[in-house]
Amino acid sequence: MEIKTLYETLRKIQEPKGYFFNKDLDLVFELLEALLLNKESYGYMACPCRLASGDRDHDRDILCPCDYREPDVKEYGACFCGLYVSRELKQGQRSAEYVPERRDPDRFV
């Protein structure tokens, strides 16, 4: 799939849910490219900023959008890798913060 197609497809699905792409489009396209790379390497779109195990079931919590996006966007206004942000952050009503890793470190293998 081409990155622009993935961008439009995901945008239409995620914005109605309240998740917006980061306004840093270079970052967004770099992350979407990495998702497509992970799809090729592992067979699934593992989060580009987390160590994938290669086992889809084991990594079901970090399939993008990851299980941690909701609490991270609620607390920090962005997901761990920065692909998705809240409406407030997108509109400049809050500033970006560093998002610490929520995932249990023992799941990284």
Added chain:
Amino acid sequence: MAYDSAKIYSLSTCSHCKAAKRFLGECKVKYEFVDVDSLTGEERQAILTDIKELNPRCSFPTIVIGDTVIVGFHEDKIREALGIKNGD
């Protein structure tokens, strides 16, 4: 500059890791990096053990400058660890 070298534990797909490498390059710092996602088997397990000692969250990038461990890409913390004053 207090230190002129660094080590980064990174992922080849991670934008924050790429940004950290770019920043260290801009600071004219020699850095060694390990893209952990390219490792397998015992080598990978050994590196993961090392990383979890440095950064129990096992997140990336994990950056080591001297005795300082920086979790995530933080320009200010990197500058401080390198001993770079603002405006240098």
